[in-house]
Amino acid sequence: MSIAVEEKHTLTTQPPLLEVTWTDPVSGCRGFLVIDRLVRGVCSGGLRMRKGCTLEEVRGLAAGMTLKESLYYRPENRYVPLGGAKGGIDCDPHDPDMRGVLARYIHGISALLETHWAMGEDLGLQQKLIDNVIAELGLQSSIQAVYPLLEDRASAIERLDKAFRIDVDGIGLGELAGGLGVAESVLTALDELGRPIAGTRVVIQGFGSMGGATARYLARAGMLVVGIADANGVIVNPAGLDVETLLKSRNSFGEIDRSALRSEDAELPSSRWLAVETDVLVPAAISYCITPENQSQITASLIVEAANMPVLPAAEVLLAARGTQVVPDFVSNSATNAWWWWTLFGDIGDDAEQSEAKIRSEMRRIVTDMFARAGHRGITLREAALAFTADQLQAIETRFGRS
Numbered sequence: 001m002s003i004a005v006e007e008k009h010t011l012t013t014q015p016p017l018l019e020v021t022w023t024d025p026v027s028g029c030r031g032f033l034v035i036d037r038l039v040r041g042v043c044s045g046g047l048r049m050r051k052g053c054t055l056e057e058v059r060g061l062a063a064g065m066t067l068k069e070s071l072y073y074r075p076e077n078r079y080v081p082l083g084g085a086k087g088g089i090d091c092d093p094h095d096p097d098m099r100g101v102l103a104r105y106i107h108g109i110s111a112l113l114e115t116h117w118a119m120g121e122d123l124g125l126q127q128k129l130i131d132n133v134i135a136e137l138g139l140q141s142s143i144q145a146v147y148p149l150l151e152d153r154a155s156a157i158e159r160l161d162k163a164f165r166i167d168v169d170g171i172g173l174g175e176l177a178g179g180l181g182v183a184e185s186v187l188t189a190l191d192e193l194g195r196p197i198a199g200t201r202v203v204i205q206g207f208g209s210m211g212g213a214t215a216r217y218l219a220r221a222g223m224l225v226v227g228i229a230d231a232n233g234v235i236v237n238p239a240g241l242d243v244e245t246l247l248k249s250r251n252s253f254g255e256i257d258r259s260a261l262r263s264e265d266a267e268l269p270s271s272r273w274l275a276v277e278t279d280v281l282v283p284a285a286i287s288y289c290i291t292p293e294n295q296s297q298i299t300a301s302l303i304v305e306a307a308n309m310p311v312l313p314a315a316e317v318l319l320a321a322r323g324t325q326v327v328p329d330f331v332s333n334s335a336t337n338a339w340w341w342w343t344l345f346g347d348i349g350d351d352a353e354q355s356e357a358k359i360r361s362e363m364r365r366i367v368t369d370m371f372a373r374a375g376h377r378g379i380t381l382r383e384a385a386l387a388f389t390a391d392q393l394q395a396i397e398t399r400f401g402r403s
Contacts, residue, residue, distance in 0.1 A: 014402075016062060017083075021055060022108045024101055029091045031105040033112065034062035036084040039400055041115075042145050043083035044069060044337060046122030047130065049098065050286075053088040057287065061086035061308050067385075068334040070392035071366055072341075079338075079345040081396060082146070085117050093124035093253075103133045110139060118143040120340065123286075123308075126252065127164075127174065143344070150345065162350035163343045170248065171213070173352050174339075177359060179213020179284075181335020182306040184363040185327050186214075186280055187221055189302055192371040193325075195279075201238075203227035203278040203300070206285030208254030210306050210333065212247055214282055219243040229273035229285070230255050236276055237265045274298050283310035290315050298324065305329035320380060328382045330389070331366060335359045 017038060022031040032055045035043050045065040066084030073081045087109070091101045102125070106113065113119060119142045121127040127142075134142050141147075141157075150156045166173040190197055200223050204211045207230045215225050224240035232255055235241060242262060249260035258267070268276070274290070274297040281298060283289055284306035290298070295315040303319070304327040305311060311319070316326050339355060342348045348358050366388070373384035 016059060018112075019055065019059065020109060020112070022105060024104050026104065027091070027097060027101055029089060029101050031087070031089040031101075031108070032058040033087045033109050033117065034058045034085060035112075035116065036062035036066045036086075038083040038116065039069075039081060039396060040149060042118060042149065043085035043116060044118045044120075044146075044341070045085035045087070046120045047087035047089070047125060048122035049089045049091050049093045049102065049124035051090065051092040053090040055088075058086045058088040061088070064308060064330045065337070066393070067330040067389045068337055070389045070396060071331065071334055072338045072362060073392045073396050075395075075399070077342075077345075078151075078347050079341040080149075080400075081392075082118065082341075085119075086122075087117070087119060099129070099133070102129070103137065106130075106133055106139075107137055110137065113142070114139065114144060116145050118146045120336075143340075146341075146344070156344050156346065159346065159350045160340070160344045163355070166350065166352050168352050169244075171216075173355060174336075175209040176213040176216070177339035177355065178210045178333060178336035179215075179306070180217050180356060180359050181338075181363050182210065182214040182282065182284070182304060182332050183217035183221070184335075184360045185332035185367050186218060186223075186282065186302075186304050188364045188367040189304065189325075189327055189371070190280075192368065193302070198222035199224060200280060201226045201278040202280040202282060203229070203273065203276045204282045204284055204306075205229040205273050205289070205310075206254060206283070206307065207246070207250055207256060208285075210336075211282070211284035212250065212254065214284060214306055215243045216247060223280070226278055227273065227276040228256070229270065231270075232256070232258075233270050234268040234273045234276065235261060235265055236268055237262075238277070239264065241265060280304065283307050286310065288312055290319075292318055295319055300324060303327070304332050306333050308333070316380075316382070325381055327367065327370075328385050331370060331385050335363060338362065 016034050016036045018035040020033040062085050069081035164174045202223050227236045249257035278300050281300035281303045287309045290311040292314045348354045370384045374381050
C-alpha cells in the first residue's frame with residue numbers, strides 16, 4: 001500500500017541524518033536503512049522484511065524509533081537512550097531465497113552496522129536468523145555498534161545472552177518483552193479510563209511474538225481474548241479463546257494450526273477482523289491497516305497500537321470523533337527495545353521476574369503521564385505522548401548535543 005507523505009503522523013521535526021537504498025545484485029530486491037538521529041554516535045532500530053516495503057515506510061519507522069528511545073531517558077540509569085534508525089527489505093519472508101537476500105543486505109550495510117546501527121529483529125525476521133547470518137559474515141553481533149558505550153563489555157554480552165535463553169512457560173523472555181509492554185499499556189489505559197479489566201473483551205490482529213505475548217498477558221490478567229487474526233483468517237469465540245493452546249500450535253510466522261481449535265471456536269475471513277465485537281482492539285501485525293474507509297467497522301472504544309503505524313491519521317481523526325481513543329505505537333510497542341538495553345547496560349539482570357517488573361512499572365509510568373497530559377491539556381493521547389517525548393529529547397540533546 002502506498003501512503004502519501006501528508007497522511008503520516010508528524011513524529012520528529014528534524015530530517016533524517018542518513019538514508020541508504022540498496023539493490024540486491026542477485027534478486028533485484030531493494031533494501032533501505034534510515035538513520036533518523038544519533039546519540040553518542042549510535043542509533044537503534046530493527047530490520048524488517050516484507051513484500052512492498054518502501055523507503056518512506058522505513059523513514060517513518062526510524063523517526064518512531066527516536067521517540068521510543070527517548071521515552072525511557074532517566075539521567076540516573078546506566079542505559080542512555082540511543083538515536084533512532086530502521087532497516088527494511090522489500091522481499092517476501094516466505095521467499096525461498098530470503099536468507100540469501102538478508103545476508104547480502106547485511107553485508108552491503110555492514111560498515112554502518114559495525115559502527116553506528118544497533119539492529120534487532122522486526123516484522124518478518126527472527127533474531128535467531130539475524131544472529132546466524134551475522135556470525136556467518138564474520139561480524140561480532142547485530143548490536144556491536146553499542147559495545148564501545150559499555151563499561152564491561154564481556155559481562156554485558158553474557159548477561160543479555162543469558163536473558164535470551166530464559167524460558168517463560170514455553171516462550172523465550174526476549175519474545176515476551178514487547179507483548180508484555182503492550183499488555184501493560186492496555187491494562188493501564190483501562191485503569192485510567194475507569195473501566196474494569198476482568199471480562200473486558202479484546203481482539204488482536206497478529207499472533208507472532210508481539211501479538212502472541214500480548215494475548216498471553218491480557219488473558220492472564222482476566223480479559224477475554226475474543227478474536228485473533230492471523231494470515232489465514234480470524235478465530236473468534238465470544239466466551240474467550242484458549243490462548244495458551246493456540247500459542248503452542250502456532251508456527252514461526254505466527255500462524256495458528258486450525259486443528260487446535262475447540263468446537264465452540266469459529267472462523268471468519270480475514271476481512272472481518274475489524275468487525276468482531278470487542279471493547280479493545282490491538283493491531284499487532286501490519287502498518288496502515290486501519291483506514292478512513294474501514295474504521296467505521298470498529299466497535300472498540302480503545303485501540304492500542306502494537307504494530308508500527310497501523311492507524312492512518314485520517315482514520316484516527318474519525319475514530320476520535322466517535323469516542324475511540326488510540327494509544328500510539330511508539331509508546332505501547334516500545335518495551336522490546338528498552339528491555340534489550342536495560343539488560344545489556346545492567347539496569348536489570350538476566351532475570352524474568354525483574355524484567356517483568358521493570359517493563360510493567362516503566363510502561364505504567366509513561367502511559368499514566370500520557371493520559372494526565374491529555375486530560376490536562378484537552379489533547380489526544382498521541383499529542384500528549386509527542387509532548388512527553390519532546391521534553392525527553394530536549395533533555396537528551398542538552399546533555400549529549402544534537403546529531
